[in-house]
Amino acid sequence: MLSKRDNELLTRVGPGTPMGQLMRRYWHPIAGSAELETSPFRTKEVRLMGEDLVLYRDRSGRLGLIDRWCSHRRVNLAYGVVEEDGLRCQYHGWKFDQAGTCIEQPFEETVHPDGRFKEKCGVAGYQVQELAGLIFAYMGPQPVPLLPRWEPLAWDNVVRDIAVTELPCNWLQCQENSVDPTHSEWLHGYFGSYVRTLPGRGTEPAPNQLPRIGRRHQKIGFDVFDYGIIKRRVQEGGTEEDEDWAHGHPILFPHILLVGDQFQATMQFRVPIDDTHTLHVSQYIFRPAPGTEAPAQTSVPVRWVTLFDESGSWVVDYTFNQDYMAWSQQGPIAERHREKLGEGDKGIILYRRLLRQQLDAVLAGRDPMNTFRDPEKNRMIALPLEKVKRGISGRPQAYVPGESGYSVDAPQIEATYATWDKVGSGTP
Ligand code: FES
Ligand SMILES: [Fe+2]
DSSP: OOOHHHHHHHHOOSTTSHHHHHHTTSEEEEEEHHHHHHOTTSEEEEEETTEEEEEEEOTTSOEEEEESBOTTTOOBGGGSEEETTEEEOTTTOOEEOTTOOEEEOHHHHHHOTTOOGGGGOOOOEEEEEEETTEEEEEOSOSSOOOOOOBHHHHOOSOEEEEEEEEESSOHHHHHHGGGOTTHIIIIIIIIHHHHTTSTTSSOOOOTTOOOOOOOOEEEEEEEEETTEEEEEEEETTOOTTSHHHHTOEEEETTTEEEEEBSSEEEEEEEEEEETTEEEEEEEEEEOOOTTOOOOOOSSOOEEEOOOBOTTSOBOOSSHHHHHHHHHHTTOSSOOGGGOOOOGGGHHHHHHHHHHHHHHHHHHTTOOOTTOOOOTTGGGOBOOOOBOOBOOTTSSOBOOOTTSOOOOOOHHHHHHHHHTHHHHTTTOO
């Protein structure tokens, strides 16, 4: 449990808040590059940590992320005209560059050719960079840290897929889920199996049959490592020799869950839109079998994950949708001052402590965890990915230490890609 005050401290991310200062020290994915290609106005409305912004790519290919409201009469610049060197307001033609500097004021300049009015009319502008088909933004102080090239984001010869959704809750309850292993046997096991027996799901429950519980956790453990927290577990039938305990799963500070292995990984970013909304960005990365080429991708597809069915109820038929429902059903900001934490929550307690430590570091003027400034180290940040080879088919694969150990062949990968459209209809 946290005090009401500490809950406020850890969840509020608006400008000037302590947690807002910490979260502004990180790069956040705000869009897929493909979204700008298909957007009707070549812009995207973005809200990040309580600030309304507009993202655009100018005609020379540069990205801009600036205040969404024109400094003249406060019109929405998402309907502005994308030009060679900036975004021109659709209302009276003022133009802003990537830094938010006002570079043209047509009527003002006609009347006062030597006037300096536009120097006072700039808007906020933030750094943006692209990596792995995602556009990342940085809203913090100078000097700007490097955009982390986490291993799966830096892999080449891969196929990528992005799934995005917007959740009506604070980002912290999404991320706390990553250090909460025991929910899997209940939310995804028991509840997930219960859902399949509900009316209209096509599965008739046997009389008096209770839903199936997932493999129960026998033991959980957590350690802080260089980039976040390693989560370990022993489930029913398992031992401490198993990779799930011996190797564990990394969670990257402050808001990334990484699941996967050396050839198939998922990164989930929990981006604070504001105090009560989260942009959930998942990237799926598939590597081909050794010696084979991944199918060429001209751009990384982005799909929007539906949260509600036609009746307005939460979709709960898929694992990730079950998570989205549960996090959101904790309320816009979970009432942590009323919770009762037990043994199953020690990962959450550790993670909150880590957040406080990193917050203290920033308030003391130091770089927090996962600030990268050495380009050499940032070429590819190696991660302790699981060594168990599960394969794209979900079947366990043999792992050969010291070798790539792949045993999934190209046709299998193709077959997996062929199912994506179907899977994309609701599965994040
Ligand atoms: S409102 Fe943007 S130029 Fe007038
Ligand atoms: Fe989950």
